[in-house]
Amino acid sequence: MSQFGPEYIRAIAPYQAGKPISEVAREFGLDEANIVKLASNENPFGVPASAQAAMAAAAAELGRYPDANGFDLKAALAARYDVPADWITLGNGSNDILEIAAHAFVQKGQGVIYSQYSFAVYALAAQGVGARGVSVPARGHGHDLDAMAAAIDADTRLLYIANPNNPTGTFIPAAEIEAFLAKVPAHVVVVLDEAYNEFLEEKDQFESTAWVRNHPNLIVSRTFSKAYGLAGLRVGFAIAQPALTDLMNRVRQPFNVNSLAQAAAIAALNDKAFLEKGAENNRAGYRQLTAAFDELGLEYVPSYGNFVLVKVGEDEGAGARVNIALLKQGVIVRPVGAYGLPQWLRISIGLPDENARFVDALKKALG
Numbered sequence: 001m002s003q004f005g006p007e008y009i010r011a012i013a014p015y016q017a018g019k020p021i022s023e024v025a026r027e028f029g030l031d032e033a034n035i036v037k038l039a040s041n042e043n044p045f046g047v048p049a050s051a052q053a054a055m056a057a058a059a060a061e062l063g064r065y066p067d068a069n070g071f072d073l074k075a076a077l078a079a080r081y082d083v084p085a086d087w088i089t090l091g092n093g094s095n096d097i098l099e100i101a102a103h104a105f106v107q108k109g110q111g112v113i114y115s116q117y118s119f120a121v122y123a124l125a126a127q128g129v130g131a132r133g134v135s136v137p138a139r140g141h142g143h144d145l146d147a148m149a150a151a152i153d154a155d156t157r158l159l160y161i162a163n164p165n166n167p168t169g170t171f172i173p174a175a176e177i178e179a180f181l182a183k184v185p186a187h188v189v190v191v192l193d194e195a196y197n198e199f200l201e202e203k204d205q206f207e208s209t210a211w212v213r214n215h216p217n218l219i220v221s222r223t224f225s226k227a228y229g230l231a232g233l234r235v236g237f238a239i240a241q242p243a244l245t246d247l248m249n250r251v252r253q254p255f256n257v258n259s260l261a262q263a264a265a266i267a268a269l270n271d272k273a274f275l276e277k278g279a280e281n282n283r284a285g286y287r288q289l290t291a292a293f294d295e296l297g298l299e300y301v302p303s304y305g306n307f308v309l310v311k312v313g314e315d316e317g318a319g320a321r322v323n324i325a326l327l328k329q330g331v332i333v334r335p336v337g338a339y340g341l342p343q344w345l346r347i348s349i350g351l352p353d354e355n356a357r358f359v360d361a362l363k364k365a366l367g
């Protein structure tokens with residue numbers, strides 16, 4: 001046990017990321033080219049060509065620091081979401097936004113609320129500032145907003161909602177979020193984490209950014225990592241009124257979003273064709289995976305994201321066991337035992353042949 005650091009830092013269990021392809025190749029003696037990775041909700045089409053071209057052009061200027069205020073990217077986002085540029089905070093991935101919010105708004109010992117089975121980073125961000133993390137039991141596999149509202153007390157400063165949620169894929173309709181926001185007291189900052197917003201069908205879409213106008217305590221968080229295919233670059237953003245944005249700007253690193261990321265994000269934001277291709281592939285892949293689960297008689301949680309949570313057995317060791325059997329066949333998915341879901345695996349939706357490879361391997365793994 002280390003003698004260094006505060007107790008609340010020593011209590012942190014590190015985030016478990018999806019295994020990189022190179023690591024699985026080494027560990028299992030496999031050829032990297034034959035490995036399928038459906039573990040981190042990455043975009044199966046990779047980086048958009050438009051973003052690659054923008055990065056190539058920006059590379060010549062890498063000797064200089066990035067624009068610390070991200071002028072061009074903020075201008076593009078402001079135009080897209082119809083908000084002033086000074087309502088935008090850029091992040092080194094939206095993960096950065098989630099942490100910046102904890103640093104800006106929460107003091108040691110104050111309360112941070114999130115849902116059971118929601119994104120692991122919320123608890124980590126709370127722990128990182130020595131806050132009192134409050135995990136509210138889920139309803140089904142999703143957020144219980146009534147219970148979350150009831151968990152708010154005088155010491156609560158921050159509340160995270162993932163919509164759609166990761167790793168379960170559940171979705172809260174607009175009307176329920178609006179009713180919830182109306183109940184949240186003014187001293188509590190709400191981070192609405194919409195990392196998968198772009199995958200929603202039109203009927204489920206809503207301009208949550210417009211809610212920011214009506215709610216001075218609301219932060220909407222989005223990312224370029226999933227639908228836009230830029231996970232490795234690390235770029236996300238938040239939209240909030242100036243009172244919140246100003247404080248977040250004070251605690252972020254001055255150059256938290258690098259120049260290639262800023263250039264690529266602008267290109268990707270304007271690449272409608274790439275987004276549409278991804279959404280279409282996602283819908284087809286969802287049907288492909290869930291048809292296989294139905295055929296195999298496996299329970300799954302209906303998902304609004306680019307992944308599906310599936311129950312691969314009844315015993316507590318099921319997820320870990322099936323995961324190893326898949327890895328041996330060169331298929332990487334995400335075990336979610338650390339989320340308290342040891343019987344389940346989270347499968348990112350890939351290209352049709354990647355999904356098929358996974359289904360074949362799953363059938364073998366289940367015997």
Ligand SMILES: *Cc1c(COP(=O)(O)O)cnc(C)c1O
Binds near residue numbers: 093234
């Ligand atoms: C993937 C994800 C993020 C963060 O992704 P970044 O790459 O840091 O932008 C945030 N929230 C949820 C719910 C996610 O699944």
